Amino acid sequence: MKVKRTVPAVIGALCLAATACTTATTSAESGGADRPGFPVTIENCGKEYTFTEPPSRVVVMNGGSVAEVSALLELGLGDRIVANAQSYGASEVPDRVDAIAALPTGDIELNEQMDIPREAMVGLAPDFVISTYDGGFRAEAGFATRDDLARIGANTYAPASACGEVGTVSGRPSIEDSYRMLRDFGKIFGVGERAEEVIAESERRISAVTDQVGDLPEQKAMVIVPGMAMGGEFSSVGGNGIWNDILTKAGAVNTFDGATDNLFADLSKEQVAKADVDALIVVNYQAPDSDADARALFDQFPQWDAAKNDRYVVLSDSIYLGPSNHLAVERIAEAVHPDAF
Template sequence: MHPLSRSAIAVGAIATLLAVAACGSTAGYSPGNSPAPPTESAKATSYPYTVENCGLSQTFDQAPSRVVILNGQSIAEVQSVIALGLDKTVIANAQRYGVYDEPGMAEKINALPSANGNTPTGKDIPAETLLSLKPDLVLANSSAAFDAGKGMATREQLAAIGAKTLVNPAQCALGKTDATDAEKQDLAQASWTSAKTYYALLGHVFDVEAKALELSDQIDQRVQKVQAAVQKEAATKPGNNDKPQALIAVPGMSMMNSSGLPAVLTGSSYDSLLEAAGTSNAFSGKDRTFTRSLSAEQLAAANVEVLVLGGFSAGEDLAAEAAKIFAAYPQWSAAKNNRYVTLADSAYLGPQNAIAIEKIAKVAHPDAFN
């Protein structure tokens, strides 16, 4: 897991890595079913450059310079654009969150031209407004972002004014009535490593392949360092390699649960994030809709050894929220040991995932980092 409305949050999960080629006048890009690492060496984009994205083939004659980022209850797209140094191409951004893990991120996002003010309203850019902006590229978290029934401009309408459209690859199946089996599989198998797909896509479209590869490598190196430390610790404890069970809970998103309980983030993307930190999800294998019907009884019965507490709005007192949750579920091992860690946007798929993995691992495996 991965823009964020006040009523729901689901940052776009990006599932399989893409095979990318950039040679000749018809250089192409299309998703495949088997994960593949980024290209080992960056190659300059040869325009015209053709991309097949969620079933739509588009040819870029040059790097985009008038980019609009739709909300889509996501933060992944705008943070990827910033991480790749593409800030100056953005003419309107609708993605933002209430609180960030990386110092200075709020300032970077708020500095971008905004379509709806610098608050996490969750409102997206309606068709008439989007078309009037005359973008040459629109970035979206899912196919639902181009649903005319929701007042959004369609990909066809945008193409008619010369605007290309890119959906974060593994989110193709969301909001797409004719999603292919491969697209559905991509969504179901999302993991924190999937973000490389999006970096690679933007890297080739904007001709910043070297930066995209560098970003992927930096994240990999940070995560590998964490995993090496956890594995080294495990080697000193033969016969006790059980992973602590963790729960990602966001009190500020209690509106997502029918009983007003803290939102519990589940699904393959969150499972993979916890696994990378040397833990396992207390509700492993549940899809991301699980939180809607989650009951207090299910929470009480869960084996929670580490509480991962997600921040949603600036000014939240997460220490007080942790105390409140632990008082409600004193039987948890996490409650007995006051074992919790706080996160913000790094919990959702995107360039900040290494921060989350590092923070969770240090609480779940303190001896590995002493």
């Protein structure tokens, strides 16, 4: 299955882990070319990339995500970043927003896509460039290509779930995609042990939730980003995204799973009105008042069980690819199965 990857300024994206963020590596986890375990080779989007030492001049492109920069921070790699274009403005992880805001930007004038153009990218002299999707390396969009960057000594990376055709992701997104990115970064930067610790804690917390709700009736949930209009009034309803796996682990199911192969469904008011919605998942995208957004939807659709029971939860980066998916699982489970917690 090919899933259309929408790249609005929001998913600002496309994002952390079990502990508070840190931007410092330990002396045991930093090192150079003589460090055991290097060189390492990874496969990414059909090509192999060899790292003779951990990258030290990392550039993180925007692409509508905070997954990649959040993963680096969670692994203690913030000091490797020389320019970061990702931001979102909200996070379930304490201090994550401030940690991202404190990263260097490289004093780059971003293009109209709010990303780093080719000339500016080359001028940063990176040794590793991370894009949130493979389209971040398209020449026709004004970006430095993977070949351009290879010529100046920079390896490149996009999450495996965002390889393939421009504007698509392959397969059905899941939390395993977040774990794969963490493992890739762990290998690339020589912090594999830290990556496994982050993943293990996330898995432990998710398992604790599934143990609590596993025997309870599945609740039907609707995922919506009220501030992200891409078409009609209900053009930003969660379709085929990582949230479906998150919902399943929280004891719920996406009401509109199957309504589209795309990341978001574009629905009519009539379709939304007829849907069974036991709980509402409001995704905060630059929203002045997400609680007010939930109440407005409840006023519009009072027939929903979610409206009758005032059952909703506001999330931000944890609902997307990234190292904080366990936080979304926990908060959704508490909202849809309040008597179990």
